[in-house]
Amino acid sequence: MxxxxxxxxxxxxxxxxxxxxxxxxxxxxxxxxxxxxxxxxxxxxxxxxxxxxxxxxxxxxxxxSRAELLKALVHQVLQETRHILDTSLADNRPADQVLAGIVQTSWRQLDRHRRLRQAVLAELGSDWVADQHDQVFARLTELLTRGQDEGVFRTDLPTSWMITTVYGLLHAAADEVDTGRVSSADVPQLVIRSLLPSLAG
The missing domain is CATH 1.10.10 (Arc Repressor Mutant, subunit A)
Known part of the structure; x- marks a missing residue:
C-alpha cells in the first residue's frame, strides 16, 4: 500500500x-x-x-483570449525594451549620443513588430498600451534629465513632452514605412536628425 x-x-x-x-x-x-x-x-x-x-x-x-495573448506579447517586448534602456543608461557617453543609440535599437525592435503593433492598438487601445510604458518612460526620463544636467538637452521643455516627441517620431516613422513612403533602413537617421536638434540645449 x-x-x-x-x-x-x-x-x-x-x-x-x-x-x-x-x-x-x-x-x-x-x-x-x-x-x-x-x-x-x-x-x-x-x-x-x-x-x-x-x-x-x-x-x-x-x-x-486573443487579448490576453496580445498582452503577453506586449509585456515580452517591453521587457526587451527595458533591457535595451538599462544597457544604454550604463553608457557613459554624452546623453544625446546615448539617445541616438536608443533610437537605432528601438527602431529595429519596433520595425520587427510593426504589424503586431497594429493588432495591439486595434484590440487593446492606445490608452492601455501607454499605461504599460511607465518603467520605460522612467528610464528615458533619467536619460533626458542627465542630458539636461550635461547641457546637451534643453531645459525649457518638460521631460514628459520630450519623451512624447521621441515616441511620436518613431511611431510616425512606422506609419510612413507601412505606407511605403519611407524605407525602413532610412528611419533611424531620419529620426535622429529630426529629434536631436529639437532637443538640443
Whole structure:
C-alpha cells in the first residue's frame, strides 16, 4: 500500500516536468504569435495554435483570449525594451549620443513588430498600451534629465513632452514605412536628425 506521504512525494517529483512542459508550450505559442501576428494582424487564435504546433485547448489553457495573448506579447517586448534602456543608461557617453543609440535599437525592435503593433492598438487601445510604458518612460526620463544636467538637452521643455516627441517620431516613422513612403533602413537617421536638434540645449 502507498501512503499519503508517498503520494505527495510522487506528485512533487512529477511537478517539474509538468512545469517544464507548460513553459515550453508558452514559449512556442509566443514565438508563433510573434510570427503569425507579425505577418497578419487579423490572424486568429486557431492560426496561432496551428503555427505553434499545439491544440486550441492547450492554447486557451495558457491564454484565455486573443487579448490576453496580445498582452503577453506586449509585456515580452517591453521587457526587451527595458533591457535595451538599462544597457544604454550604463553608457557613459554624452546623453544625446546615448539617445541616438536608443533610437537605432528601438527602431529595429519596433520595425520587427510593426504589424503586431497594429493588432495591439486595434484590440487593446492606445490608452492601455501607454499605461504599460511607465518603467520605460522612467528610464528615458533619467536619460533626458542627465542630458539636461550635461547641457546637451534643453531645459525649457518638460521631460514628459520630450519623451512624447521621441515616441511620436518613431511611431510616425512606422506609419510612413507601412505606407511605403519611407524605407525602413532610412528611419533611424531620419529620426535622429529630426529629434536631436529639437532637443538640443
Amino acid at each position: 502507498v501512503s499519503a506521504g508517498d503520494n505527495r512525494t510522487r506528485r512533487d517529483r512529477d511537478a517539474p516536468p509538468r512545469r517544464a512542459d507548460a513553459e515550453r508550450s508558452i514559449a512556442a505559442i509566443l514565438a508563433a504569435a510573434f510570427d503569425v501576428l507579425g505577418t497578419n494582424p487579423a490572424a486568429s487564435m486557431t492560426d496561432v495554435a496551428r503555427a505553434a504546433g499545439v491544440g486550441r485547448v492547450t492554447l486557451y489553457a495558457h491564454f484565455s
